[in-house]
Amino acid sequence: MAQEAASAFDIPAGPLSTALNRLAAQSGLHIGFESSVVEGTTTAGLKGQYSAEDALGNLLTGTGLTYRFTNPKTVTVSAAAASDSTNNLSSGSSTELEPIVVNGGSGGVIQSNGYVGTSSATGAKTDTPFVETPQSVSSVTEKQLQDRNPQNLLDAISYTPGARVNAYGTDPRFDSFFVRGFNVTNTGVFRDNLRQPASGYGIFITEPYGLEGVSILRGPSSALYGATGAGGLYNVITKRPTEEAQHEVQFQLGTDQRYQSQFDFSGPVNDTDPFYYRLTGLGRVGDTEYDSVSDDRTYIAPAFTWKPDEDTRLTVLGEYSRSKSGGNPAYYNDTYGHVSEFEAGDTAFNAMDHQQARIGWEFEHSFDEVFTFRQNARYSWQDIDAKYVYAYNGAQHALDSSLVDRGSGNEQQRLDAFVIDNQLEAQFSTGPIDHVVLGGVDFTWSKYRLLAGYGSVDPLNTLVPNYGNYIATPDLTSRTDQRQVQTGIYLQDQLRYDAWTLTVGGRYDWVSTKTDNTDLTTSVKSSSEQDEGQFSGRVGLTYETEFGFVPYASLSTAFSPNIGYNSTTDAPFKSTTSTQEEVGVKYFLPDTNVMLSASVFNIDQRNGLFYTVIDGINTQVQRGKLRSQGVELEAVASLDNGLSFAASYTYTDLRILEGTAGTVDNFVSSVPFNMASLWAHYQLPEGTPLYGFGVGAGARFIGTSYGDDKNSIVNGSRVLFDASLSYDFAAVDQKYEGLSLQVNATNVFNRRDTTCTSGYCYLDPGRTVIGTLKYTW
Secondary structure: OOOOOOEEEEEOOEEHHHHHHHHHHHHOOEEEOOHHHHOOOEEOOEEEEEOHHHHHHHHOOOOOEEEEEEEOOEEEEEEOOHHHHHHOOOOOOOOOOOOOOOOOOOOOOOEEEOOEEEEEOOOOOOOEEHHHOOOOEEEEOHHHHHHHOOOOHHHHHOOOOOEEEOOOOOOOOOOOEEEOOEEOOOOOEEEOOEOOOOEOOEOOOOOHHHEEEEEEEEOOOHHHHOEOOOOEEEEEEEOOOOOOOEEEEEEEEEOOOEEEEEEEEEEEOOOOOOEEEEEEEEEEEOEOOOOOOEOEEEEEEEEEEEEEEOOEEEEEEEEEEEEEEOOOOOEOOOEOOEOOOOEOOOOOOOEEEEEEEEEEEEEEEEOOOOEEEEEEEEEEEEEEEEEEEEEEOOHHHHHOOOEEEEEEEEEEEEEEEEEEEEEEEEEEEEOOEEEEEEEEEEEEEEEEEEEEEEEEEEEEEOOOOOOOOOOOOOOOOEEEEEEEEEEEEEEEEEEEEOOEEEEEEEEEEEEEEEEEEEEOOOOEEEEEEEEEEEEEEEEEEEEOOOOOEEEEEEEEEEEEOOOOEEOOOOEEOOOEEEEEEEEEEEEEOOOOOEEEEEEEEEEEEEOOEEEEEEOOEEEEEEOOEEEEEEEEEEEEEEOOOOEEEEEEEEEEEEEEEEOOOOOOOOEOOOOOOEEEEEEEEEEOOOOOOOOOEEEEEEEEEEOOEEOOOOOOOEEOOEEEEEEEEEEEHHHOOHHHOOEEEEEEEEOOOOOOOEEEEOOEEEEOOOOEEEEEEEEEO
16 A cells, blocks of 8 residues: 555544444545454554554554555455464554455455445445445345344345345245346346356245355446346355354254254364365255245355465355245135135145256456456356146136136256356556556356146135145146357446546447247247347446545446246347436444445336236246336444444335336336335343343335236235344353354234235235254354
């Protein structure tokens, strides 16, 4: 870091986390650190004239912590490895120390303090403070995951702005959700800053226990990432090896006969070599509210890091998991807009076996203080075997209203994908302007196969339900094969001048798609090919005022080629495009660990994918043009008194500008006009009678929306409550250190309202209670 002029600092002695936040406010630096690293650490404070770097060095004196500047205004504080002990700060002099685990632009890893994320590489593919990112950003940190113990990705993001979850009721097959009104299930869930191609049932399942956080970038983001949707990008971050040894085992018992055990081991392979490992796994058997749908899972995720020096690092990340659930978790709609008590599926023929695996790597090498090369890559595959029964009102129902027509489906799907992203970053100055320039080339290859057959089933007798009778497996009668190759080149410059940061980026993508459809009964084959090219861009400006208030404005676009086949048009899906204008403000409160943000946005989207029920089958189709306008507010904090909270409010107006007859100028179904949430957690301090207890409570308000695009059904508003209670047994006696018990409950009062989406209606998920006994060492 270049030498800078001294400034006056006045930071009192006390908790190191508070001191670092005060230093950030007084110096203009963005200081990232994990709360677990500084927990329980104090500092003697400082007062006088220092450079920002000297002030940081003095605050860390004697703490055994190190720091590293990742750009002129961003610094990471972390624990020192034993081998670096000779470089630890032990006097008042300022020493630039070597870092330990620094993730730079790899994976989008979040730098955070408790609930408050401070920086990540998701917003710009370089480690950039959230306040300098000219788009709306949020994070679900590791501490939030620990306190709320989410059982799926929807639980994890349910307290973030703009996220509409559970629009399809209880469905353990997928993590389907909307952001700013747009479905991001297929295009918006990334892993470790790499795209996860999806099609049909081939949607990669996210196991929250395998995550260390979720980094969120709302709005179109193709300028760097290529194929993304209008709603934004949700980057799930895989647990990585740590340099400090840590071990954890957990046992869980929950609602619907849910039994789960899990473990997480990490640390150095030995005391001498620069090799680190992590192994995370779980096993679960469980039921759901549906008699015909289970929720079983096996998950194992090994990870390995080789770090020969401070300039080079290679991390390998892997996973294999197998999930067993039902092919059709839904209730029969006896009339339009009404959910009956009868399951649409059948215990005799309702199973989905979903296997998935991935293996990839993140390589990073810094040549000098200017140039850094990164390569992130991953190969993944999914195998899905789905058998299901669906119910609808047809000819049998017309003759006898007590009978419900039924059909069956047999689908076998396979999705293979390889993604690789090569990046070169350069940090330099031209006169008074600091630059972080990033250029890259990425490549995505995917191959999708669908074998399908459909049959008829005896009607359901609602007077004497006839579930469980033998149902024949339909023969496979059709085959679809699709191959897609996407290549993109991108360039971005983050220019910093005084308090201004200008971000300018552009990308061009070439996409080639070939689709073959074969009638297996006649062997007749038809083929189609589609070649596309598209430019995407982003320009954004931020200004950081002297008191930390950071207004911003940006324009961004997105382009997303779609894998899959549109059965309603008998043609491949068209690419989805979108454009966003956004203005907002971010504010890191001085001398606190509180982040506030607000944004106003306008998004236009063409050819977006969504699901609708056609003749009882959940079918993926496309709309013409949509426009989403809205406001988002967020406040996140972790305070020194043990209180942490995450609060949000969202207003969304999503209209159909071009669509089918009777829907133009209407509101898109299942998009609430208003949503709000508040989660708070309080850890009782030492010295109080209830020391050792932690208590959490949350409320999620979901406002009114329409249940179909014709706006003939109204979904009422509702408030759902969540809670948690934990106890650390070390408060009784230190010999129990590491042993804790935690209970989490969602929808505490078991409110089961109806939610209709695209004209089909579901019941909100009911109350779940999960008890967890954990031991760490």
